[in-house]
Amino acid sequence: MAPGPAETIVVPETLFTPKYATHKGVYKELAPTKFDAEIETGKKDGFQAAKYPHYLPTWNPEQQYPALEPFEHVEHGKNADTTFPNLLPEGAAVTHLTPTIGTEVRGIQLTSLTSAGKDELARFVAERKVVAFRGQDFADLPIEKALEFGGYFGRHHIHPTSGSPEGFPEVHLVHRGAGDNSVDQFFANRTSSVAWHSDVSYEQQPPGTTFLYILDKPETGGDTLFVDAAEAYNRLSPLFRERLHGLKATHSGIEQVNAAAARGSIKRREPVVNEHPIIRTHPSTGQKAIYVNPQFTRDIVGLKKEESDALLKFLYDHLAYGADFQARVKWEEGTVVVWDNRVTQHSALVDWKNGQRRHLARITPQAERPFETPV
Numbered sequence: 001m002a003p004g005p006a007e008t009i010v011v012p013e014t015l016f017t018p019k020y021a022t023h024k025g026v027y028k029e030l031a032p033t034k035f036d037a038e039i040e041t042g043k044k045d046g047f048q049a050a051k052y053p054h055y056l057p058t059w060n061p062e063q064q065y066p067a068l069e070p071f072e073h074v075e076h077g078k079n080a081d082t083t084f085p086n087l088l089p090e091g092a093a094v095t096h097l098t099p100t101i102g103t104e105v106r107g108i109q110l111t112s113l114t115s116a117g118k119d120e121l122a123r124f125v126a127e128r129k130v131v132a133f134r135g136q137d138f139a140d141l142p143i144e145k146a147l148e149f150g151g152y153f154g155r156h157h158i159h160p161t162s163g164s165p166e167g168f169p170e171v172h173l174v175h176r177g178a179g180d181n182s183v184d185q186f187f188a189n190r191t192s193s194v195a196w197h198s199d200v201s202y203e204q205q206p207p208g209t210t211f212l213y214i215l216d217k218p219e220t221g222g223d224t225l226f227v228d229a230a231e232a233y234n235r236l237s238p239l240f241r242e243r244l245h246g247l248k249a250t251h252s253g254i255e256q257v258n259a260a261a262a263r264g265s266i267k268r269r270e271p272v273v274n275e276h277p278i279i280r281t282h283p284s285t286g287q288k289a290i291y292v293n294p295q296f297t298r299d300i301v302g303l304k305k306e307e308s309d310a311l312l313k314f315l316y317d318h319l320a321y322g323a324d325f326q327a328r329v330k331w332e333e334g335t336v337v338v339w340d341n342r343v344t345q346h347s348a349l350v351d352w353k354n355g356q357r358r359h360l361a362r363i364t365p366q367a368e369r370p371f372e373t374p375v
């Protein structure tokens with residue numbers, strides 16, 4: 001039976017059905033599940049230590065959690081002053097990267113925002129889709145303070161498999177240590193590292209306003225691509241949009257757990273499968289956006305396989321090829337990138353050379369269960 005409006009399928013290990021277990025794809029969690037501790041702590045000649053050693057990843061198999069329970073999400077962007085006086089005061093430098101997606105902001109400090117400023121942050125990010133805040137002190141906060149800031153925007157998501165700082169499973173780490181040349185092994189079988197996705201879309205209540213901050217970066221490369229899924233929806237013809245309205249698709253976390261297990265990672269929770277509308281409405285802006293992605297979406301409910309595959313392929317290609325509604329964020333030291341997972345997708349680029357370190361931390365507040373408002 002398909003999951004109902006408030007039902008999640010929890011899939012135990014013994015029920016990894018062929019429908020999901022045979023899916024092939026490039027999974028975004030390409031980072032290794034181990035690293036050279038002597039290099040990362042500065043004990044090996046020729047290598048600099050990680051700048052933030054307390055953010056080095058750990059994988060604690062004792063971290064076991066029950067299935068996530070539904071919760072009531074408060075969407076702070078609904079309360080925001082859309083002139084953004086508390087977020088963008090006089091003197092802030094605001095540069096839009098493209099007409100619909102991507103903005104750089106300099107001259108403000110996120111950690112100094114009042115509640116009104118945080119409300120405006122949620123709304124501004126919903127409108128601009130992804131915003132890079134430069135010159136931030138976020139990484140220098142005690143981890144618990146960074147989590148306190150992020151917790152304003154929703155319940156913290158604990159990733160089922162990824163590495164986290166010791167004692168802080170709520171922080172998802174993206175880490176490839178210095179001297180790691182496993183990228184070469186990856187490209188022995190792949191021509192590209194691009195893997196479009198919306199984070200953990202298989203959850204019943206996937207993330208909304210999301211924070212990713214840089215800890216260590218290569219000299220060049222390792223940028224992150226974002227696509228405006230709302231503008232992608234707007235580009236479709238009215239007749240095609242009408243066909244998509246009311247459809248739902250399944251999103252699966254099974255393969256991510258399988259891939260993690262194959263790499264020796266942990267499993268904090270049993271994987272789940274959920275149904276979400278293909279066209280999702282944002283609760284504060286009212287914008288509609290395409291909400292399927294090749295990482296986690298598996299099929300369209302009610303369609304035969306060939307029909308589902310053809311329609312999903314069109315939507316995936318439409319998003320991936322839409323360079324005129326995409327933005328590329330280049331990382332600088334002190335950058336915090338904030339995006340809205342409900343109306344964007346993104347992909348890291350694994351393109352840097354010579355085994356340089358790339359180390360980031362993500363705080364991932366969950367939001368409402370996806371919904372579509374009537375047309």
